[in-house]
Amino acid sequence: MNTNSHGQPLAIAGGVAALAVLPFLAGNAYLEHLLVLWMLYALLALSLNIVIGYLGELTFGHAAFVGVGAYTSAILSTQLGLPPLLGLPLAGLVAAAFGLVIGYAALRVVGPQFAILTLGFGAILFTITNHWVDLTRGPMGITDIPPMAIGPLAFDSARPTYYLVLALVLATAYLCHALVGSRTGRAFLAVRENAPLAASLGINVFHTKLMGFVAATAIAGIGGAIYAHYIRVITPDIMGVHNVAALIIVVIIGGRGTILGPILGALVYIGLLESLRVAGPLRMVIFAALLTGTVVFLPGGLISLWQRWRNAHRSENTQPATPTGLPSTEGGAK
Amino acid sequence: MNPAAQEILAVSNLTRIFGGLTAVRDVTMTVQAGEVVGLIGPNGAGKTTLFNMLGGSLPPSSGSIRFAGTDCTGAPSHVMGQRGVSRTFQITSLFPSLTALDNVRSAAYRTTRAGWGAAILRSPAYRREEAELRRKALEILAFCDLDHRADTLADAMSYGEQRRLEIAIALAAEPRLLLLDEPAAGMNPEEGQRLVEMIRRIRARGVTVLLVEHHMRVVASVCDRLVVLDHGVKIAEGPPAKVLNDPEVIRVYLGREPVDA
Numbered sequence: 001m002n003t004n005s006h007g008q009p010l011a012i013a014g015g016v017a018a019l020a021v022l023p024f025l026a027g028n029a030y031l032e033h034l035l036v037l038w039m040l041y042a043l044l045a046l047s048l049n050i051v052i053g054y055l056g057e058l059t060f061g062h063a064a065f066v067g068v069g070a071y072t073s074a075i076l077s078t079q080l081g082l083p084p085l086l087g088l089p090l091a092g093l094v095a096a097a098f099g100l101v102i103g104y105a106a107l108r109v110v111g112p113q114f115a116i117l118t119l120g121f122g123a124i125l126f127t128i129t130n131h132w133v134d135l136t137r138g139p140m141g142i143t144d145i146p147p148m149a150i151g152p153l154a155f156d157s158a159r160p161t162y163y164l165v166l167a168l169v170l171a172t173a174y175l176c177h178a179l180v181g182s183r184t185g186r187a188f189l190a191v192r193e194n195a196p197l198a199a200s201l202g203i204n205v206f207h208t209k210l211m212g213f214v215a216a217t218a219i220a221g222i223g224g225a226i227y228a229h230y231i232r233v234i235t236p237d238i239m240g241v242h243n244v245a246a247l248i249i250v251v252i253i254g255g256r257g258t259i260l261g262p263i264l265g266a267l268v269y270i271g272l273l274e275s276l277r278v279a280g281p282l283r284m285v286i287f288a289a290l291l292t293g294t295v296v297f298l299p300g301g302l303i304s305l306w307q308r309w310r311n312a313h314r315s316e317n318t319q320p321a322t323p324t325g326l327p328s329t330e331g332g333a334k
Numbered sequence: 335m336n337p338a339a340q341e342i343l344a345v346s347n348l349t350r351i352f353g354g355l356t357a358v359r360d361v362t363m364t365v366q367a368g369e370v371v372g373l374i375g376p377n378g379a380g381k382t383t384l385f386n387m388l389g390g391s392l393p394p395s396s397g398s399i400r401f402a403g404t405d406c407t408g409a410p411s412h413v414m415g416q417r418g419v420s421r422t423f424q425i426t427s428l429f430p431s432l433t434a435l436d437n438v439r440s441a442a443y444r445t446t447r448a449g450w451g452a453a454i455l456r457s458p459a460y461r462r463e464e465a466e467l468r469r470k471a472l473e474i475l476a477f478c479d480l481d482h483r484a485d486t487l488a489d490a491m492s493y494g495e496q497r498r499l500e501i502a503i504a505l506a507a508e509p510r511l512l513l514l515d516e517p518a519a520g521m522n523p524e525e526g527q528r529l530v531e532m533i534r535r536i537r538a539r540g541v542t543v544l545l546v547e548h549h550m551r552v553v554a555s556v557c558d559r560l561v562v563l564d565h566g567v568k569i570a571e572g573p574p575a576k577v578l579n580d581p582e583v584i585r586v587y588l589g590r591e592p593v594d595a
Contacts, residue, residue: 184453186440189429189440
């Protein structure tokens with residue numbers, strides 16, 4: 001039963017160590033920049049995965065919360081001179097507040113209706129950002145956003161930013177791991193799998209979904225803020241349809257409902273996005289084909305390939321040991 | 335069975351109207367703690383509608399429901415669940431892409447306390463509760479003859495196993511009252527007999543059972559008392575031997591569908 005947990009801590013330590021030395025292997029600023037983008041998308045995808053993977057609801061509004069976080073921290077630092085380090089948690093809080101209000105309204109419905117509602121709310125936030133020129137400078141965007149800094153340590157280049165986002169990705173991965181192993185997370189999965197049954201077992205379906213939605217939007221807001229202070233320019237495009245699609249593609253291709261899936265999906269997405277630059281606008285067609293192909297042939301995402309291999313491997317090794325203790329419990333149950 | 339008989343469920347004048355159709359009309363009935371009560375009646379008699387009202391998934395049009403001394407009329411499903419009413423569904427209803435063990439662990443929501451925060455901190459209370467939950471979940475799986483299937487995904491199980499897993503899920507919530515909606519549906523006589531044994535063992539755990547069932551052999555061998563519905567109205571009530579020989583009950587059944595009663 002516990003055969004899979006033997007090598008786990010070792011594998012995780014190895015993976016983290018590999019991620020930690022990656023920037024030194026990258027060798028140039030461009031590759032380091034791509035590593036930062038990978039980690040940023042991994043962070044955002046992990047947060048989106050809470051809604052898509054654990055709660056089982058599709059949302060088209062996630063990029064809007066990334067934007068809310070990015071704009072919150074950008075405005076606070078450029079107009080009020082607030083240190084970006086303070087802006088980070090505030091961005092999370094403001095995004096969570098938006099998530100609470102929008103989730104409270106939208107989670108009254110489920111499935112396709114919910115997805116369409118989030119699309120609508122996302123479009124509203126995008127439009128407001130685009131037109132409220134006094135606050136957001138509209139389509140011109142906000143420029144000269146100061147970089148993040150902790151004391152003397154400035155995150156003004158790719159390498160330190162990479163470590164900052166990597167730390168956040170690992171923290172979020174741990175949060176998700178703890179979630180799934182807890183009563184709260186099991187309620188998430190119960191609601192995803194069978195809402196009426198979950199309710200009959202005492203789980204408040206609406207509150208459970210709202211909690212997950214707000215947690216996801218808070219992390220999205222923090223990710224948005226880091227993006228703003230790293231790129232140092234933001235425009236309303238951060239909330240656009242392109243970003244909405246990108247995040248969903250990352251989660252689905254990687255493997256929804258898993259922790260490694262979104263991280264892997266982000267790597268594939270950023271990697272392909274860059275290597276397909278030669279293809280020009282055709283890139284998006286290739287991504288669409290990839291998404292369709294994944295949904296049809298690999299519903300569990302790329303990560304399920306590894307799970308399949310592991311399961312096949314495990315059942316080969318443990319076949320004779322599986323039916324342990326069956327006769328004795330049969331007698332003891334009477 | 336239970337010397338200090340105590341009323342756990344009291345339904346009075348319960349009515350549910352769908353548009354112009356009265357699915358349940360003015361039903362009054364009680365269930366004593368420790369009893370196994372069968373709810374029978376031909377198709378369309380309103381049994382499942384009554385069940386849905388008791389489980390909180392359907393608000394009554396009028397009348398009242400008292401559970402364990404508290405008025406629960408119109409309480410939503412999750413509130414009934416928290417108060418200790420668990421149910422199974424007529425159509426197989428479980429958490430399909432989770433393992434049997436995780437089905438049962440998810441179902442134990444009501445009996446656990448340590449949430450996300452405790453899991454993040456790995457507090458001693460969390461670790462104690464998780465260990466206890468695992469032990470309890472395996473015990474319940476063993477109780478339902480499913481311990482050898484703990485790591486199997488629910489939707490990869492056979493029909494009979496899935497029906498037993500549904501009962502395991504309902505038991506994981508440690509209910510005081512268990513509502514079973516046609517648990518023997520689609521079962522062969524041998525499986526039906528195993529079900530009867532299981533319901534007896536559930537009662538021995540201290541759980542009161544109310545079941546809707548069509549298999550008269552199951553109903554007659556496991557129930558202390560029967561309540562008969564027809565067209566939403568209660569037409570008979572009493573011990574199985576008496577009720578199943580009631581001319582009105584026989585007329586209602588034989589007039590509509592042949593039953594091996």
